[in-house]
Amino acid sequence: xxxxxxxxxxxxxxxxxxxxxxxxxxxxxxxxxxxxxxxxxxxxxxxxxxxxxxxxxxxxxxxxxxxxxxxxxxxxxxxxxxxxxxxxxxxxxxxxxxxxxxxxxxxxxxxxxxxxxxxxxxxxxxxxxxxxxxxxxxxxxxxxxx
Amino acid sequence: xxxxxxxxxxxxxxxxxxxxxxxxxxxxxxxxxxxxxxxxxxxxxxxxxxxxxxxxxxxxxxxxxxxxxxxxxxxxxxxxxxxxxxxxxxxxxxxxxxxxxxxxxxxxxxxxxxxxxxxxxxxxxxxxxxxxxxxxxxxxxxxxxxxxxxxxxxxxxxxxxxxxxxxxxxxxxxxxxxxxxxxxxxxxxxxxxxxxxxxxxxxxxxxxxxxxxxxxxxxxxxxxxxxxxxxxxxxxxxxxxxxxxxxxxxxxxxxxxxxxxxxxxxxxxxxxxxxxxxxxxxxxxxxxxxxxxxxxxxxxxxxxxxxxxxxxxxxxxxxxxxxxxxxxxxxxxxxxxxxxxxxxxxxxxxxxxxxxxxxxxxxxxxxxxxxxxxxxxxxxxxxxxxxxxxxxxxxxxxxxxxxxxxxxxxxxxxxxxxxxxxxxxxxxxxxxxxxxxxxxxxxxxxxxxxxxxxxxxxxxxxxxxxxxxxxxxxxxxxxxxxxxxxxxxxxxxxxxxxxxxxxxxxxxxxxxxxxxxxxxxxxxxxxxxxxxxxxxxxxxxxxxxxxxxxxxxxxxxxxxxxxxxxxxxxxxxxxxxxxxxxxxxxxxxxxxxxxxxxxxxxxxxxxxxxxxxxxxxxxxxxxxxxxxxxxxxxxxxxxxxxxxxxxxxxxxxxxxxxxxxxxxxxxxxxxxxxxxxxxxxxxxxxxxxxxxxxxxxxxxxxxxxxxxxxxxxxxxxxxx
Numbered sequence: 001x002x003x004x005x006x007x008x009x010x011x012x013x014x015x016x017x018x019x020x021x022x023x024x025x026x027x028x029x030x031x032x033x034x035x036x037x038x039x040x041x042x043x044x045x046x047x048x049x050x051x052x053x054x055x056x057x058x059x060x061x062x063x064x065x066x067x068x069x070x071x072x073x074x075x076x077x078x079x080x081x082x083x084x085x086x087x088x089x090x091x092x093x094x095x096x097x098x099x100x101x102x103x104x105x106x107x108x109x110x111x112x113x114x115x116x117x118x119x120x121x122x123x124x125x126x127x128x129x130x131x132x133x134x135x136x137x138x139x140x141x142x143x144x145x146x
Numbered sequence: 147x148x149x150x151x152x153x154x155x156x157x158x159x160x161x162x163x164x165x166x167x168x169x170x171x172x173x174x175x176x177x178x179x180x181x182x183x184x185x186x187x188x189x190x191x192x193x194x195x196x197x198x199x200x201x202x203x204x205x206x207x208x209x210x211x212x213x214x215x216x217x218x219x220x221x222x223x224x225x226x227x228x229x230x231x232x233x234x235x236x237x238x239x240x241x242x243x244x245x246x247x248x249x250x251x252x253x254x255x256x257x258x259x260x261x262x263x264x265x266x267x268x269x270x271x272x273x274x275x276x277x278x279x280x281x282x283x284x285x286x287x288x289x290x291x292x293x294x295x296x297x298x299x300x301x302x303x304x305x306x307x308x309x310x311x312x313x314x315x316x317x318x319x320x321x322x323x324x325x326x327x328x329x330x331x332x333x334x335x336x337x338x339x340x341x342x343x344x345x346x347x348x349x350x351x352x353x354x355x356x357x358x359x360x361x362x363x364x365x366x367x368x369x370x371x372x373x374x375x376x377x378x379x380x381x382x383x384x385x386x387x388x389x390x391x392x393x394x395x396x397x398x399x400x401x402x403x404x405x406x407x408x409x410x411x412x413x414x415x416x417x418x419x420x421x422x423x424x425x426x427x428x429x430x431x432x433x434x435x436x437x438x439x440x441x442x443x444x445x446x447x448x449x450x451x452x453x454x455x456x457x458x459x460x461x462x463x464x465x466x467x468x469x470x471x472x473x474x475x476x477x478x479x480x481x482x483x484x485x486x487x488x489x490x491x492x493x494x495x496x497x498x499x500x501x502x503x504x505x506x507x508x509x510x511x512x513x514x515x516x517x518x519x520x521x522x523x524x525x526x527x528x529x530x531x532x533x534x535x536x537x538x539x540x541x542x543x544x545x546x547x548x549x550x551x552x553x554x555x556x557x558x559x560x561x562x563x564x565x566x567x568x569x570x571x572x573x574x575x576x577x578x579x580x581x582x583x584x585x586x587x588x589x590x591x592x593x594x595x596x597x598x599x600x601x602x603x604x605x606x607x608x609x610x611x612x613x614x615x616x617x618x619x620x621x622x623x624x625x626x627x628x629x630x631x632x633x634x635x636x637x638x639x640x641x642x643x644x645x646x647x648x649x650x651x652x653x654x655x656x657x658x659x660x661x662x663x664x665x666x667x668x669x670x671x672x673x674x675x676x677x678x679x680x681x682x683x684x685x686x687x688x689x690x691x692x693x694x695x696x697x698x699x700x701x702x703x704x705x706x707x708x709x710x711x712x713x714x715x716x717x718x719x720x721x722x723x724x725x726x727x728x729x730x731x732x733x734x735x736x737x738x739x740x741x742x743x744x745x746x747x748x749x750x751x752x753x754x755x756x757x758x759x760x761x762x763x764x765x766x767x768x769x770x771x772x773x774x775x776x777x778x779x780x781x782x783x784x785x786x787x788x789x790x791x792x793x794x795x796x797x798x799x800x801x802x803x804x805x806x807x808x809x810x811x812x813x814x815x816x817x818x819x820x821x822x823x824x825x826x827x828x829x830x831x832x833x834x835x836x837x838x839x840x841x842x843x844x845x846x847x848x849x850x851x852x853x854x855x856x857x858x859x860x861x862x863x864x865x866x
Contacts, residue, residue, distance in 0.1 A: 027480060030473030053536050054477070060534060061480045064525045071525065090526075098532045105641045106662040106673075 008033055014127060016135025018069065024062045025127055031058060032119045039112035045104050048115070052104070055097045055119075063090045066134065073141045075134065082137070086130050093122060189270070189292035197221060200287070209270055209292055211260050228258045257295065269299040312386040314364055315371030323385035323393050327445045330383075330395055334438055341438040342405055344394035345452040348416070348429045349464040351390040362422045366429065369422075373415040378408075393449075394433075402469075409433060409467045417465065430465035432456055437469065451475065481537070488521075488534065489543050492550060496522045499554050500721035501571065503730065504692055507702050507718075508711040510736030514570040516607070516714060517555045518721050519547065531574075539576060548579040552604075553592050558724050559600045567728050572605030572635055577612030581619060586626065593630065602631035607658065610642035617648055624653050635692070640676050649687050657684045661695020661715065667760065668700055669767060674760045678753055681710045699739050706740070707756055754799055755860045758792055759853055762820075765790070766849050769824050770842070776831050785828055787821035800859075809862055813855040820848045 008029050015022050035051045067087070070076065076083040096118065100110045180203075183190055189206035193199055199218050207214050211227040218224055228236040236258065260268040274290040310322035318326065327343065334341040348370065355363035367390065374384040374392065383395040394412070399405045416431040434456025436448050455470035462468060491497060501515040521529040538544045555573045562569070579585050593601045606627070613620045613636065624634050635656040636644075640663055659680045667674040677693070684691035693705050696715030705713060722730060765783045772780040784790055796814055804810040823845040830838065 023476060024480070026473050027477050030471070030477060056533060057481050057484055057537050060526070060529075060537070061484050064523070067525045094533050098530075101532070101536065102662045105638070106660060106666075 008123070014123075016127075016131050017139045018135045020065055021069070021131065021135060024058075024065055025131070028058055028062070028119075028123065028127070031055065032116070032123060035119065036116060039116065043112040045109055048104055048109055048112075049101070051115070052097050052101050056094070056101075059090070059094045059097065063094075066090075066131070069138055070134065073138050075137060078141075079133075079137055082130075082133050086134060089126055089130055093126070187294075191224070191290045191292070193288040193290065195287060197288075199224065206292065209260070209268065209294060211263055211268070225258075227260050227263075229261055230259070257299070258292075267296070268294060269296045271295045312371075315368050315386045317371045317375070317392075318383055318385040320385065320387045320393075323383060323387070323395070324445065326383045326385075326395055327448070330397065331438060331445060331448075334397065339397060340399060340405075342394070342396040342399070342408075342435050343438065343448045343452045344396065344433050344435045344467075345387075345449065345456040346392040346394060346412075346416075346431050346433045347456055347460070348390035348392075349432055349460070350429045354427045354429060358422060358425055358427060362425070362427070365422045366420050366427055369420045370416055370429070373418075374412065377412045377415045390429075393452075405435070405437075405469075409435065413465065413467065431467075432459040432464050433467035434459055435467055435469045436472075484537060485541055485543060488538055489546070491521060491523070492543065492546055496524070497547065497550065498522055498723070499551065499558065500723060501558075501727050502714055502721040503719045503727075503734075504712055504714045505718050505734075505736075506712050507706060507736070507740045510740065512569065512731050512734055513712055514572065514605070515727065516721075517551065517558075517571050517573045519551055519574075520721075535576075540578060542578075544576045545579045545582065545585070548573075548575055548585075549588050549592075552589060556592055556596050556600065556604060559603050560596055561724075562728070563600055563603075565728060567731065568599075568603065569731065570603045570605050570633065572607050572633070574607045574609075574637065577609070577615050580608060580612060580623065581616050586623060589627070593632075598631070605633040605635060605655075607635040607637040609637045610639050610644055613648070613652065614642050614644065617651065621652050628653055640680050646683075649683065649689075654689065656690035656692055659691065659693045659710070664693050664695040664701060664705070664715070665697065668704065669760070669764055671757055671761045671764055674704075674757055677705075677710075678708050678757075681708050685709065699737070702737070702740055703742060704756065708753070752803075752860060752863045754795055755856050755863070758795060758856050761791055762849065762852060762856070766820075766845070769827070769845075773827050773831060773842070782828060783824075785821065785825045787818050790817070790821065792817055804859065804862065807862065809855070809858050813852070813859060816848065816852040816855045820845065820852050823848050 014025060014029070016025070031051070031054050034054075038047050038051065067090070070083060070086070075086075100115065103110055183203040186203065187205055189209045190201075190203045191199060191206055192201040197220065199220060202218055202224070204214075206212070206218075206224070207216070210224055212218065212224065216223070225236050230236055256272045258270045258272060260270060262268050270292045272290055272292050274288055277287045277289055310319055310325075311317065312319045330341055333339070351363070351366070354366055367386070370392075371384065371386060374394070378384055378394065378396060379398055381397060383393075385393045385395075387393050396405075396408060399408060412433065413431055416429065419426045419428040421427075434452045434454065436451040436455060438448065451470040451472070454475070455468045458470075459466050459468035498520050499517045500520050501517055503512050504514045504516060505511070506513050519531050519535075521531075521534055523529050535544070538547070551573050552575075555571050559571055575585075593604070608620065628634065633656070634652075634654045635658050636652070636654050637658045638660040639657040640660050657680055659677055663673045663676050663680075665673075667677045681691050683689075690712065691710050692712045692714060693701075693710050694714050696702060696705065696713040697717040699717070701715070701717055702713060705711075719730065768780065768783040771778070772782045787793055796810070796817070800810055800813070823841065827841050827845060830836075830841065
């Protein structure tokens with residue numbers, strides 16, 4: 001692992017307070033770290049394909065968890081703007097990953113640094129902002145009904 | 147042994163000194179019982195109702211390891227040598243006599259452990275009885291007996307040990323290990339300490355067993371057990387789970403580096419050769435480690451994870467350790483559950499087909515439809531195949547999904563035919579489906595259910611990269627089904643590395659140009675060249691050609707110019723549910739602008755000029771980008787007019803073709819002007835001045851003139 005910088009270590013700062021979401025966020029942090037390590041050594045098309053495939057899986061699996069929670073706790077009714085922005089970001093993430101994959105297919109691969117920057121940005125902007133708002137909302141609802 | 151006799155009823159000296167009141171017990175003395183009590187082996191004590199000791203026979207002193215001269219007044223005095231299970235002093239409050247005195251209720255029997263002076267333990271069973279006063283209401287006193295039950299307890303402990311320890315190595319067995327794991331986890335959680343749960347397996351144990359015999363194998367296991375115990379701390383646990391499988395519970399480290407040290411020590415110890423009956427034998431250890439905290443706190447899960455990590459250590463080459471990574475495991479779990487979900491979605495009928503029209507833009511008519519699978523996800527809504535197909539590309543579920551697609555498309559074709567709509571429908575087939583399993587059989591079955599005129603409307607699209615996996619087999623299949631009237635398209639053409647030999651050999655009908663090339667062809671000269679190349683290739687092999695990803699009128703006109711008439715994309719029609727198709731086809735009217743292509747360039751125009759437009763657009767786009775954000779790292783396009791590809795075209799092909807034409811001169815002037823203005827903007831920026839709006843506007847105007855000049859030349863070709 002030496003030689004690869006900026007590996008993320010999961011800490012409570014990332015936590016939304018909703019266990020099922022946090023457990024899955026750990027996967028993304030891991031995917032991001034793994035991507036950093038792999039791309040530092042070998043930025044082949046195959047590596048990029050594998051990483052983006054992981055990201056597609058992450059999107060389907062994780063967004064379902066979050067969006068099911070949103071429905072369960074009435075996020076759209078309770079916080080319409082946040083909910084709309086949240087869903088929009090999810091769709092944009094998937095679209096971006098599909099676009100990156102298209103680029104790989106047609107000989108215009110994304111630069112590893114750009115892919116990592118995108119993921120970092122997602123982590124910071126989405127998890128630390130959007131997801132935390134959802135987390136706070138769910139925690140409040142859970143406490144209210146507890 | 148007896149120091150204090152009941153015959154001597156005077157209170158002991160110590161009692162007087164300490165100020166405690168020792169009560170006489172005259173009735174007993176009068177009865178003369180004390181002599182009997184002196185001689186019995188079991189201890190007997192008499193207490194006041196308040197719990198003060200009134201009498202203790204000599205056996206009591208001996209059994210409780212109290213010095214004969216000691217003064218016994220209270221429970222605490224008696225229990226001074228007693229310890230609990232952990233070896234800590236006994237809490238008096240829990241002792242039956244004290245509890246009895248405090249609550250006035252009958253306490254059950256208690257077993258106490260006494261530390262014997264000179265080593266060992268003695269186990270006493272204590273029972274207490276009330277003595278009621280004559281009126282039966284008040285408690286007059288308490289009598290307790292203490293019996294030595296050491297033999298029973300030790301026998302019981304032996305049994306227990308057999309149940310908890312491995313007979314061969316004397317290490318804790320699975321049962322005790324589980325117990326210790328529970329305890330250690332609780333402790334680690336409470337003290338915020340790290341705990342490593344390890345599974346260890348010997349590499350190369352079986353050969354030793356086979357070569358030297360079972361006895362030697364057993365000796366080896368004993369030696370390894372001995373070394374393990376020596377390599378770990380006293381508070382750690384090494385257990386044998388069975389066979390050559392061991393488990394370790396390690397604490398006391400604070401970093402991964404410290405753990406690494408411990409693991410290497412263990413690996414080294416295990417790997418040292420063992421001499422058994424003059425023969426040397428060597429094994430190594432593969433160890434799987436999972437760490438708490440970090441991993442979950444469920445013991446069974448921790449053991450499973452350590453086990454998984456051990457297999458990884460074996461996979462990685464044995465004689466090493468591997469630390470379980472919970473994130474990797476959750477990722478695996480996530481992807482497995484995702485695959486399961488996709489299969490379930492198939493069973494639950496969550497997939498559906500959307501149909502996207504293919505239109506011949508030159509003739510202005512609908513020529514077919516492509517069936518595209520969509521996932522009606524119960525939570526995420528309608529998902530496109532690009533989001534989920536890559537995940538099952540190499541899984542068997544893509545075969546079931548593919549079969550479903552073919553079946554559903556054929557059924558739809560049948561329905562449309564009944565309604566009078568006869569349009570070919572193509573479906574996408576994955577490589578895995580094509581090359582594995584019984585696709586031929588299944589497709590045959592599905593086709594048989596339909597009348598031949600319906601079956602003939604089915605087309606199959608195979609992605610180019612899939613064909614290349616096994617050209618021979620794909621070629622055979624295509625031949626087989628073409629005989630039944632099924633058409634084959636090579637999809638995403640341009641993304642693989644097909645050789646011309648493949649194209650010759652495969653009896654396909656159509657090449658489909660990947661949408662990404664079409665999408666970017668107006669801005670990326672490379673993509674335009676690829677699009678043109680595929681069209682030429684299709685023409686050369688007398689194949690049809692379809693462009694995907696057509697988004698706007700410019701795409702349509704350019705493709706028409708290049709000689710590709712059949713198109714598909716958002717610019718023509720989005721994919722739509724089956725029920726909307728009939729209406730859409732009925733209401734379809736060709737876009738009148740499509741005729742512009744015919745009006746402008748009724749025949750194929752010069753590709754160089756078309757490329758020239760794109761080259762210029764690309765140049766302009768890069769220049770503006772560099773000008774707007776000089777620090778952004780965008781490389782400036784070639785500023786020198788002479789280095790531009792358009793200038794090269796002018797000097798060579800242009801001069802040859804349009805020699806003496808004023809339109810060519812016009813083109814060259816416009817081109818030089820564009821470069822002059824571009825250079826000027828560059829100079830402004832280099833002088834740390836921001837690009838002036840006026841300069842940009844001038845450049846844009848010059849650029850428009852250049853495009854116009856190119857189009858004039860294009861028309862000239864058509865006319866000549």
